[in-house]
Amino acid sequence: MLRSVLATLLMVIALPGGASAEPLPLPAYGPELEGFAYPFPVERFLLTSQRQPLQMAYLDIRPGSPNGRTVVLLHGKNFCAATWESQIRALSAAGYRVIALDQIGFCKSSKPAAYQFTFRQLAENTHALMDKLGIERPILVGHSTGGMLAAHYALLYPKAVGQLVLVNPIGLEDWAAKGVPPTSVEQWYQRELKVSADAIRAYETATYYAGKWEARYEPWVTMLAGLNNGPGKEAVAWDSALLYDMIVTEPVVYRFPEIAVPTLLLIGQKDNTAIGKDLAPPEMRAGLGNYPELGKAAAKAIPGARLIEFPDLGHAPQMSDPEGFNTALIEGIAAP
Template sequence: MKKIKILLLIIPFLCFSQKEKIKQLDINLTNYEYPFPVRFFDLNNQRQLFKMAYMDVTPANYNNKNIVLFHGKNFNGAYWETTIKALSKEGFRVIVPDQIGFGKSSKPDNFQYTFQQFAENTKKLLAHLGIEKTAVLGHSMGGMLATRFALMYPETAEKLILENPIGLEDWKTVVPYKTIDWWYESELKQNYEAIKKYQMTNYYDGKWNADFQKWAELGAGWTTAPDYDIVAWNSALMYDMIFTQPVLYEFKNIKSPTLLIIGTRDKTALGKQWASEEVKKTLGNYAELGKKTQKAIPNVKLVEIQNIGHLPHIESFDQFIKPLIVFLKQ
């Protein structure tokens, strides 16, 4: 009985100490250091002036080839660190923007998020940097954006790389719709424990290490900040964008040579938890979705990474980077 009482006294302190380890981050991550210098590009969108953060890494052995890296919904440009280093070593100039609403970029009070707007903003950034042609690589939500960019600017997108992109199936046809207000209330409930549980379960098959930990901490750092409600509201708007703006119906129109990198263990599907049990079994099966998407895109090569989940460039970097470099050099 005494042991139980002692445990009950200790548990709150353990929980508190865990939360204490999570660094509180301000809304634009000014107190979080990225792996390379960050610059800012001024944008005028929807009668508002924003600052778009980006890293631009040009190596000494520049091979006159460029690549833009598009981050996923729950991340920002910082998680591309090892990818940037590897591509720079091979001579590629690497441009890594934080889209508006993400990372170190501006967080609007209100904004109509569209993949077209993101693509146009990125095109303006490239024009500012004097870049006329580039490969584009998108992970997760960034895969939807990279696809939209390639569709809008085929003369710019020399090559398209999709790493476990979401949106390979149209969830709104089988999953009940949730309002932006619903998403907002859900995001307000986020904390470190919830983020870690989600990522461990959905990204890493129940495994956890220091590399995974730092990205969970980065996401959780916002949740205790005084202005987290603005981050949560932007996140809700983005969920609605993802849910209502599918790109898969236009895969047939992609003109860029494409590399599709698929971690086959991935089961990511927006809103799967609200679908019927029968439908739920059919959603987020990347082992099948990769092959289906391969048939839909005209000039595509599929690379399957067995027993790897949603983040190959974090979970199994060597298996991710080798086919990517080969494809970029072709």
């Protein structure tokens, strides 16, 4: 996984005799993640949105032996197109053309200073890229916030989606309705300015990886922390704040019964993600982010949905157990 950059991304180096050096200085990546290498060539989609020119980075990987189908991968809030590397390689080997995007406001894409982030807008941007690439009825795979986006996309463009795959999507519950207190954009912004590698690593260990940290996850911590440590950190933090506001104010759970495309849910059972959970009263936190219950409820609410559960995995099953996840994904999309 990104072997070419591992050496420069790891935060600690081993010294002779088993001693450890001090942590290396955190990289400072540009506002469009300049300086962080992706495992595939990055292409750019130029678009005009909300009266401003923007660019959306994406990966387009064509298989050696195409099966005529395309998979579109939609990343989560703290993820990028590059974090799908294992899935891209497995899907391509199975004959699928694979498109992986960095949404506006994320990773290697534009960070507009003034933008009304909505799931509809991100879906429209994604649909515009599909039109440009001539892709019709792809298999849409969305993880975390990308799962929430994928659900909105399927509701907006039901005839333009062949299959829908939701990987530990957020938005399976309405946090505000459950009592999570409102948070202003300014409050989100101040929180994002304090992002650190240690805080990212601790959160991801507890939530993404079910309490089990491995060194192979470190590049993704450095990717996020370096982006928030770079010369455009204020722009990155501001867009992140706007995106958090979008997530908590646009629940999609109530519209699950309207989804009219074949849907597969891939749910790590040790996930406990709930945006703003740390802001909720202590007595309320334990009831939030219960993915064993939320996954079953979503499968019941979405007509004809199929549910595959990963008992020992957390919020990022595609990264914790890529081999097992890839097998389940490819088998799951083989026959809608």
